[in-house]
Amino acid sequence: MQEKPEISNAEFEVLDVLWDDHPATSNDVVVRLNDKKDWHEKTVKTLLGRLVKKGVLGFEKQQRQYLYYPLIAREDYTKKETTNFVSRLFKGKIAPMVAGFANQNSLSKQDVSELKALIKEWEQKND
Amino acid sequence: MQEKPEISNAEFEVLDVLWDDHPATSNDVVVRLNDKKDWHEKTVKTLLGRLVKKGVLGFEKQQRQYLYYPLIAREDYTKKETTNFVSRLFKGKIAPMVAGFANQNSLSKQDVSELKALIKEWEQKND
DNA sequence: TATGTTTGATTACATTTGTAGTCGATATAT
DNA sequence: ATATATCGACTACAAATGTAATCAAACATA
Numbered sequence: 001m002q003e004k005p006e007i008s009n010a011e012f013e014v015l016d017v018l019w020d021d022h023p024a025t026s027n028d029v030v031v032r033l034n035d036k037k038d039w040h041e042k043t044v045k046t047l048l049g050r051l052v053k054k055g056v057l058g059f060e061k062q063q064r065q066y067l068y069y070p071l072i073a074r075e076d077y078t079k080k081e082t083t084n085f086v087s088r089l090f091k092g093k094i095a096p097m098v099a100g101f102a103n104q105n106s107l108s109k110q111d112v113s114e115l116k117a118l119i120k121e122w123e124q125k126n127d
Numbered sequence: 128m129q130e131k132p133e134i135s136n137a138e139f140e141v142l143d144v145l146w147d148d149h150p151a152t153s154n155d156v157v158v159r160l161n162d163k164k165d166w167h168e169k170t171v172k173t174l175l176g177r178l179v180k181k182g183v184l185g186f187e188k189q190q191r192q193y194l195y196y197p198l199i200a201r202e203d204y205t206k207k208e209t210t211n212f213v214s215r216l217f218k219g220k221i222a223p224m225v226a227g228f229a230n231q232n233s234l235s236k237q238d239v240s241e242l243k244a245l246i247k248e249w250e251q252k253n254d
Numbered sequence: 255t256a257t258g259t260t261t262g263a264t265t266a267c268a269t270t271t272g273t274a275g276t277c278g279a280t281a282t283a284t
Numbered sequence: 285a286t287a288t289a290t291c292g293a294c295t296a297c298a299a300a301t302g303t304a305a306t307c308a309a310a311c312a313t314a
Contacts, residue, residue, distance in 0.1 A: 008301055012215070026261080042304050045262070050301090064261060064310060078216045079231040082224055085212055088139070089205045094228050095241035097209055101221050102245060104206040112249055114222035115242065118229060122239055135271055153291080169274050172292075177271090191280060191291060 005054045005072065013037060014047045015056060019074040023060070023067035132181045132199070140164060141174045142183060146201040150187070150194035 007015060017032045018024060024032075030044045048068060051057040059066040090097045098115075101107075134142060144159045145151060151159075157171045175195060178184040186193040217224045225242075 006300085010302060039302095040304060042306095043302075046302090046304075049263080066262075075227065078224075079227045081212075081216060082228050083231050085208075086228060089208060092232075093238065093241075094225060094232075094234070095238055095245065097205075098221060098225060098242060099245055100202065100206045101209050101213060102249065104210055105219075105221075107221070107249055109253075111220065111222055112246055114220075115225060115246055118222065118226055119239055119242055119246075122229065122234055126236075133270085137272060166272095167274060170272075173272085173274075176293080193292075 005056045007051070007054070007056060007077075010039075010043075011047050011051055011054075011056070014044060015051060015070060018057065018068060018070050022069040024069075025062075025065045025067060027065075029068070132183045134178070134181070134183060134204075137166075137170075138174050138178055138181075138183070141171060142178060142197060145184065145195060145197050149196040151196075152189075152192045152194060154192075156195070 013033065013036065014029060017029055020032075026045050026048055027041075029048065030039075030041050033039060033044060048057065052059060052068075056071055057068050058071050059068045061067075086092055086094055086097055090100075140160065140163065141156060144156055147159075153172050153175050154168075156175065157166075157168050160166060160171060175184065179186060179195075183198055184195050185198045186195045188194075213219055213221055213224055217227075
């Protein structure tokens, strides 16, 4: 039905805490967001509602409250967004993006070994 | 002055062609965008104006027309956006983002060799 | 039971964004 | 010189977004 569930920045934050742990009541979400964001409870409720309307969240009633949960997987979302991002900003080429990142942030030894592992895996698959 | 020049998607397209080649008149931009986008000339002009107001573009008058040019470098912008993106979607870890990308798109042999080159460079610098 | 509390639903409202249209001044063509 | 095309400035306007407040129903409390 919904083609592209456009998720706004604020909505994303809400979705993010639900990805971390769900189902959760709106209040759970409010509480967990308090760490990161300084949002009014009403604001969070609004965002939850919008995400439901967009088909991004589902819920079940538990007595009078709702238990919310994501309808889309974090991995699916991040993969799609990443493809999009790389295509828009880097003409679809991943290496320049990594280069820019590495040049702006410091790569940890672990980052590098993870990247090497990825490459090794790729090479085993394609040769 | 302007803290974070929030650049919208549509605005980005305009900025993008100016990064490719500048300075350029509004009409140059309109023409070059015709390939990609199906935007009315007036729309493009509006976007140019908004980018100027946001401090993202500058211009010089050439007789009656303006010659626009970017005030921020593509590299600076993409680096910042990338850091942001990776931090939001991947808790700041680059490897998972590359993994997701690789898993969604096909990495070319060249992508891989570029990544390897990056890593080699990193290793030479940090050991 | 009367009252305050909590929940989701609905409404609010300024700002940003997408997507142009109008206007006044200038440049160009006849 | 006059009509017209063009340019940037300003205006328009609906949808999305950020950020809540209000309202009605259900609960909990005194």
